[in-house]
Amino acid sequence: MKKLFEKLKTFNTTLVFILTLIILGVSIFLFTLSNVYTETYEIERFSNASETIRSPITIEDTRETERRQREAIQSVDDRYVISQEVTQERLDYVGELFDAIETVDETSIDEENIDEFEEEETDPEDIEFERSSSDKLIDLKQLLSEHLTDALSDDDLLSLIQMSENEKEISYELLTTTLREIFNEGIRRDDIEEAQELLNQRLQYSNLDDSIQEALDSVGQFAIDENSFFSLEDTMEAEREAIENVEPAMIRAGEVIVREGQTISNEIYDQLALVGLLSNDRNVFPLIGLFVMSLLLTGLLAYGMAIYFDIKNKDSKHLFAIAVIFVVTLGIMKFISYFTTDENQLYFLMPIATSSLLLKILYNEKMTLMFSVVFSIIATIIFNGEIPGSLNLEAGIYLLFAQLSSMIALIAIKDRMTIFKTVLATGVVNILVILTFIFLSYESYQLRDIFLHSGYGFIGAIVSGILTIGVLPFFESVLGILSDTKLLTLSSPNHPLLRKILTEAPGTYHHSVMVANLSEAACESIGANGLLARVASYYHDLGKTKHPHYFIENQMGIKNPHDYLSPKQSATIILSHPYDGARILREHKLPSEIIDIAEQHHGTTLVKYFYYKQKEIDEHVKENDYRYPGPKPQTKESAVISICDSVEAAVRSMDTPSKDKIDELINSIIHDRLIDGQFDDSALTFKELNKIKLTISETLNGIYHTRIKYPSEDYAKEEL
Incomplete structure (x- = not known):
């Protein structure tokens, strides 16, 4: 595997970057294809379904809706309007009759008879007039309208004329009250006979004489007439309301249209055709939409990686690692989606925090944030229950919070326990998000469901931590990617190579520790990898252990061996x-990043001391013979270490280092390296160099700060 990646290093990084993007885009398309693409069927009417078929979309069955509307219209009764004018007109006829009867009775007593009775002191009301009923009937018929005289017989009129005053009042009240109630109910043309029958029944319940009842019945039969008329406007309004109250016949996405073994009726066949399960035409558009979505997400990843991923200084293995993390994450999502249902939301178990932890450990926070957003968008599609056109926003939001919480909680890796502490915090966030979904839902959840789903979220976080710790060695050893956890392991003083430096070249070990402190601070000030700079500084002078005493920091209590060698021999060592x-x-088998820094930390600089010493002997000496073969620093970390290595060694050689001297020395060394072109391949900017100068100066002045000079014992005695 490592040999393969060594070969891949020789490939054009841009080409590998493009191939990686193609892999990411194709993965998005393939893993989400079944969630937007609908399978079509070749089915004949009245055959038996070979499988249960669900609707892929939500759509209105317009034919069924129209059928329901027709039924609703048919169920609407005709609307009628009661005419108050007709009611009052018919009641006025009754009033006219009784008024006429009252008038006839009053005029039956003439004025002459009244004078005669007054002389005899007789009350006229106690006198029975012998005027014939026929005369009264004639007078009454003269007072009544033609409609009444035509409708009522003479016998009926005579019965009414012969009523006493009490009977008149009772009859009038009974007849008008009954008629008003019947009219208020509304009388249609077909209901006239029924209304007349009702009036007859009411009259029969009275205590009036049969002749009076018959007369009143005749009056009522005449008075009862149609007063409820069909209203086209009201009927149409009722039909409109009925249509509006009909709910559309919807076929919901995921709804079973036909079950396995069920006969395909005409209705079912039409529904299958309506949702597009019998035609391939509709499937083209989801594919186009998915292709566009894949392009958009791939473009977002390309933009983010181009900005936040140092492509020039990363070989193919880093791009391969990104592709592996991406494809495996989508694969796990797809696998879990096959077992996820509305009742059992298994996406809460998704160990999505693994991807965010790996990306932050292997790369940086901005890359992690970008991929977190993309994973969440894809999750809304993958967990849609394979219902085209729908998105599971709950799954997307949950997975986004899980990734963001793990990314934020993982501040700095000190050991592998840090990852477990991070996933514990992620588990708490997962539970809170799940509880939020439950409490915001209108559905009623049982306590068992709350604990079950919360447990899913916490288990998903714990599994993420286990997977992260288990997968990291693959990226660190097999792919050779340097992670913070690997760097922390290499920084242990018990590492065999560091112990080798400490025991064989203690001065070099102390120098390396000082360079590590300076390099880490300087790299962090410009946004470079401070931890890499620290660990690489520990190992950058490992080669001095081959001839430790030929380097001045290890010459303690011995003569300088270079005094016995020629400048050429010394320079070679x-x-x-x-x-x-x-x-x-x-x-x-240490990481290539540390090996590269060990080779590059001197670049192609000149060993000036031995060069000028040889020049005193031979003026024709070649400068290249006294320069390091290189290469020059290729990264910012390597360039910073080269500066700090020279500055620390030079400051240590000062007798009385002061702030001004240190600053002057730093400026001189950086200026010489710039003039010599040592930073040409490191991508350092002048602004970053100024930050490096300031940071190194502050750090060294903190170490070599001016101390108070305490008075000697003799001086103190003199003061006394």
Whole structure:
């Protein structure tokens, strides 16, 4: 595997980057294809369904809706309007009759008879007039309208004329009250006989004489007439309301249209055709939409990786790692989606935090944020229950919070327990998000469901931590990607190579620790990898252990061996230490980033001391013979370490380092390296160099700060 990646290193990084984007885009398309693409069927009417078929979309069955509307219209009764004018007109006829009867009775007593009775002191009301009923009938008929005289017989009129005053009042009240009640109910043309029968029944319940009842019945039969008339406007309004109250016949996405073994009726066949399960035409558009979505998400990833991912200084293995994380994450999502239902929301178990943890550990926070958003968008499609056109926003929101919480909680890796602490925090966030969904839902959840789904969220977080710790060695060893956890392991003082430096070259070990402190602070000030700079600084002078006493920091209590060598021999030993160190690092299979820094930390600089010493002997000496073979620093971390290495060694050689001297020394070293072109391949900017100067100065002045000079014992005695 490693040999394969060594070969891939020689590939054009841009080409590999493009291939990686193609893999990401194709993965998005393929993993979400079944969630938007609908399978079609070749089915004949009245055959038996070979499987249960569900609707892929939500659509209105217009034919069924129209049928329901027709039924609703047919169920609407005709609307009638009661005419108050007709009612009052018919009641006025009754009033006219009784008024006429009252008038006839009053005029039956003439004025002459009244004078005669007054002389005899007789009350006229106690006198029975012998005027014939026929005369009264004649007078009454003269007072009544033609409609009444035509409708009522003479016998009926005579019965009414002969009523007493009490009977008149009772009859009038009974007849008008009954008629008003019947009219208020509304009398249609077909209901006249029924209304007349009702009036007859009411009259029969009275205590009046039969003749009077018959007369009143005749009056009522005449008075009863149609007063309720059909209203086209009201009927149409009622039909409109009935249509509006009909709910559309909807076929919901995921709804079973036909079950396995069920006969395909005409209605079912029409529904299958309506939702597009019998035709391939409709399936083209979801594919186009999915293709566009894949392009958009791939474009977002391309933009983010181009900005937040240092492509030039990353080889193919880093791009391969991104592709592996992406494809595996989508694969796990797809696998879980096959077992997810509305009742059992297994996406809460999704160990999505693994991807965010790996991306942050292997790369950076901005890359993690970008991929978190993309994963969440894809999750809304994958967990849609394979219902085209629908999105599971709940799944997307849940997975987004799970990723963001793990990314934020993982501040700095000190050991592998840090990952477990991070996933515990993620588990708490997962539970809170799940409870939020439950409490916002209108559905009633049982306590068992609350604990079950919350448990899913917490288990998903714990599994994420286990997977992260289990997968990291694959990226660190097999793919050779340097992670923070790997760097922390390499920084342990118990590492064999660090112990080798400590025991064989203690001065070099102390120098490396000082360079590590300076490099880490300087790298963090410009946004470079401070942890990588620290650990690489520990190993950058490992090659000095081959000839430790030929380096001044290890010459404690011995004469300088270079005094017995020629400048050429001394220079050969000095110039070889970066490559001796790189060779030892390769033998111990340390990460390539640390090996590269060990080789590059001197770049192609000149060993000035021995060069000028040889020049005193031979003016024709070649400068290239006294320069390091290189290469020059290729990364910001390597360039910073090269500066800090030279500055620390130079400051340590000062007798009385002061702030001004230190600043002048830093400026001089950086200026010489710039003039010599040592930073040409490192991508350092002048602004970053100024930050590096300031940080190194502050750190060194903190170490070599001015101390108070305490008075000597003799001076103190003199003061006394």
